[in-house]
Amino acid sequence: MSGPAAGRNRSLAARLVLMAAGSFAFGFALVPLYDVVCEVTGIGSRERLSRAGTAEGQAPVDGRTVVVEFTASVPAGGWVFEPVAPTMEVQPGRLYETHYRARNLAGGAVTGQAVPSVAPMRAARYFVKTECFCFTPQQFAAGEEREMAVRFVVDRELPPGIDRLTLSYAFYDMGA
């Protein structure tokens, strides 16, 4: 094969290599894109779930209550971690406070991080935390046990079909 044909092959191959590079970049673009899609579809982005909201403009709705369930998990072990109260009956629009209890089972000081999630997914954006131990890493001395607060309000705009929602925390070890 001589000059012009080889040249054409090389330039087409170069364009295809560019296309492959573009696909590689697209793979990484999926990471922020995933957050955007979660936000748009109402699943609630990880970032929004771990950010403080405000109770301003909320006022209790008369005659409506919903049940909030609290659950906890420790995927990697190393902790005792549980809600102080398993459920609460709350009025949308009113601010509440509850606690989770954690005990460090490790022999030394460690830092824990709680990662929240809310079910059902379409309720996630209506569950507003004004203060939460999940907003910051939590330091524990060896064997230390303490209760940590979360203050929340269920938005009064919560769709009528939902009468029960679950707040769940997974507690992870972030090392010393």
Added chain:
Amino acid sequence: MAHAGHHDDHAHGPPKGIVRWLTTTNHKDIGTMYLVFSLAMFLLGGLFAFVVRAELFQPGLQLVDPAFFNQMTTMHALVMVFGAVMPATVGLANWMIPMQIGAADMALPRMNLFSFWLLFFAFMLLLATFFVPGGAPAAGWTLYPPLVLQTGEAFPMAIFAIHLMGASSIMGAINVIVTIVNMRAPGMTLLKMPLFSWSWLITAYLLIAVMPVFAGGVTMLLTDYFFQTSFFNAAGGGDPVLYQHVFWFFGHPEVYIMILPAFGIVSEVISTFSRKPIFGYEAMVYAIASIAFLSFIVWAHHMFTVGMPLAGQLFFTLSTMLIAVPTGVKVFNWTATMWRGSISFEPPMLFSLAFLFLFTIGGFSGLMMAIVPSDFQYHDTYFIVAHFHYVLVPGAVFAIMSAVYYWLPKWTGHMYDMALAKWHFWLSAIFVNVLFFPQHFLGLAGMPRRIPDYATQFTEWNMVSSIGAFGFGLSQILFVWLIVKCVRGGERATAGVWDYQHGLEWTVPSPAPYHTFEKAPEVR
């Protein structure tokens, strides 16, 4: 510089001995190496499956410990997908595409050789993981975090092996596209191209679009493992579900990468042995293109159970079911090709007919799983195992065997032992159903996949399935023996080989000379 590409061996044959295979840039030699490699991997992957089925022959833990069992299922899948099926279709592409379009060789012959050796070393690296502390990867071929992050010293080796395999298949794909776009003989318009070449052109674009996404996904795993990034680490603000999206964005097109060349093969074989041109040629081309396009928008049907909004469930259910339309076009066109054809049942035709029936069974169980509520029951059970093995074994693998039986006389210049080939077909076709059909029942009854032990009510069908597996595996010895016999000798094959055929590959003598179409043929 203009002469740098010239080889002085144009007029004569290849160098003798091992040097030929290390240095060759000839598309036929490289095709042969790919095919031999994939046959070896097929047998090795089969050996891993043999261990799995032997352990599952009865409940309880008999032969291997659970950790090794998981290594077997994982390595079986990785070896079969990336080592057997994909390289086999690349080997067929190397051999047949230049001959089908009237080109002298692949467009980028040295890159062609490089991609073969990359693949070879990738697999040496992957298989070496059996000998490092912690053993081979055992988290399943999907490599889901956080489980895969518990892999021992094999982890970086497996990731790097996947990078090399990916690079190899991307280079192979680039080569196919450049060859088909630039090297067709004068008069060989795109819509005159045989369907095998067409299916590969589209497959190659799929490869370039999704292999790099997988490479990116496993790179994120690597940085999560070694550099404390948190792409998939929930404690650091990441999300393991994100990996599943990235993986299946690659993974769904990947299954079409394995099956589209099979569609091309079956189209050619059914036409030849029905002695009629393929029915609805252009519809076949458009159907392949539509399937390829749809493959990009259905990925989340692999992960309905992670939870997604209703709108997402509906979208992925409906887009998945839409794939049945172009696939139906293909199945009906194959059937219509046979309608009033003068059909004969040579081994390639037998394998293609079995493909037609059995692949369609796999397609139907796929439709069942497209429906979200039923998928919740089928997810991660033996039903899904039955489904994807139906589309991959009597689907892709039977099509590849059909291709081997179709073109083997062209490659070797000898006719093979027809009686032995029919034995191989009937044993394979019967045992493959004994092997995989009962797995539908097991899955519907609730047996989970990827477990070395199971509840006793699943015993009978597991025994049947294992007997099928042993029978299917042993039948492949006939295949190897037949190929060896055919390479060594046999009745001379004519240029045309079969009674009815069209396509440029049948105009050159059998065996195909080392260099074909150095002067471009005339295409009417």
